[in-house]
Amino acid sequence: MSVEIHSGHASHDGHGMAHGEITLSGYLTGFFLSVVLTAIPFWLVMTGVLGDKQVTALVIMAFAAVQMVVHMIYFLHMNTSSEGGWTMMALIFTMVMVVIAMTGSLWVMHHLNVNMMPAHQMGTMQ
Amino acid sequence: MTVNVHPAQAGEPVFYLVDEHEHAEGASTMLGFWIYLMSDCLIFAILFATYGVLGGNYAAGPAPKDLFDLPLVAVNTSMLLLSSITYGFAMLSMERSRIAATQFWLAITGLFGLAFVGIELSEFRHMIHEGATPQRSAFLSSFFTLVGTHGMHVSFGLVWLTTLMVQVWRFGLIEANKRRLMCLSMFWHFLDVVWIGVFTFVYLLGMLR
Numbered sequence: 001m002s003v004e005i006h007s008g009h010a011s012h013d014g015h016g017m018a019h020g021e022i023t024l025s026g027y028l029t030g031f032f033l034s035v036v037l038t039a040i041p042f043w044l045v046m047t048g049v050l051g052d053k054q055v056t057a058l059v060i061m062a063f064a065a066v067q068m069v070v071h072m073i074y075f076l077h078m079n080t081s082s083e084g085g086w087t088m089m090a091l092i093f094t095m096v097m098v099v100i101a102m103t104g105s106l107w108v109m110h111h112l113n114v115n116m117m118p119a120h121q122m123g124t125m126q
Numbered sequence: 127m128t129v130n131v132h133p134a135q136a137g138e139p140v141f142y143l144v145d146e147h148e149h150a151e152g153a154s155t156m157l158g159f160w161i162y163l164m165s166d167c168l169i170f171a172i173l174f175a176t177y178g179v180l181g182g183n184y185a186a187g188p189a190p191k192d193l194f195d196l197p198l199v200a201v202n203t204s205m206l207l208l209s210s211i212t213y214g215f216a217m218l219s220m221e222r223s224r225i226a227a228t229q230f231w232l233a234i235t236g237l238f239g240l241a242f243v244g245i246e247l248s249e250f251r252h253m254i255h256e257g258a259t260p261q262r263s264a265f266l267s268s269f270f271t272l273v274g275t276h277g278m279h280v281s282f283g284l285v286w287l288t289t290l291m292v293q294v295w296r297f298g299l300i301e302a303n304k305r306r307l308m309c310l311s312m313f314w315h316f317l318d319v320v321w322i323g324v325f326t327f328v329y330l331l332g333m334l335r
Contacts, residue, residue: 034207045333097168098167
């Protein structure tokens with residue numbers, strides 16, 4: 001991925017990242033998308049319409065990911081050029097850290113759980 | 127200060143300023159605040175990871191299915207979503223330098239935020255009343271830590287919102303107040319993003335377990 005650090009001429013106007021990008025239509029689009037992307041997962045879980053729990057879980061996680069991106073773009077006004085690309089750099093760095101921390105914790109602790117000797121066998125070992 | 131002498135005109139030194147030029151007051155505030163939000167994001171990531179590891183350890187106590195009330199969570203989610211759009215309206219009014227409209231939308235945002243915190247607290251009270259206290263199981267400890275930390279952020283956001291309303295009332299929409307309102311805007315929308323994670327991973331996936 002490439003962030004164009006030198007293209008961020010707009011960031012030197014002293015008003016920060018959100019300046020000049022705030023529009024009513026932007027907020028309304030974001031809100032409408034958020035409502036749809038929130039309502040569908042709730043509906044899926046409350047009615048159990050998909051039947052399979054595994055499939056439902058994957059679908060609602062996909063909806064959450066999309067909604068997070070929608071919020072980032074329409075409410076937080078993220079783009080690759082604000083503050084000379086540094087907000088995007090900070091975000092990508094944070095996302096990498098988050099993925100490492102989350103998958104690492106879940107992975108290691110899952111294997112620890114699986115390989116842990118059940119408590120009722122502990123006594124018979126001695 | 128560093129000074130470079132141009133080699134071609136050694137007899138007559140030419141000075142170049144290589145220091146950074148002066149920045150306007152608050153020019154770096156937005157980036158700094160964004161980096162603070164990213165560090166906050168890491169806090170929530172660790173709390174999510176903790177919940178992911180401990181969320182299934184009920185210690186023969188109540189499970190998500192016994193405790194969570196999805197319609198109530200849906201109402202709570204809509205409160206936060208509505209407060210996001212009304213904060214957007216406040217920002218639009220601020221851009222047009224309309225003080226009264228800005229204050230009005232900020233107040234509406236505050237009311238939605240207050241409703242969110244109120245519903246969450248009543249949910250917590252109900253759970254604790256049923257014996258589902260943080261001490262009951264690892265699942266409940268991590269649940270209260272994660273959801274409680276988010277709720278505390280929203281509560282502090284409300285304190286900040288009230289403070290800024292007083293600031294705008296006293297000094298108007300001066301440049302500094304606009305900057306502060308933009309920081310709170312990022313904070314508020316960021317909390318909404320975190321809440322997407324909470325209602326998906328804690329409530330919806332909890333009901334599927």
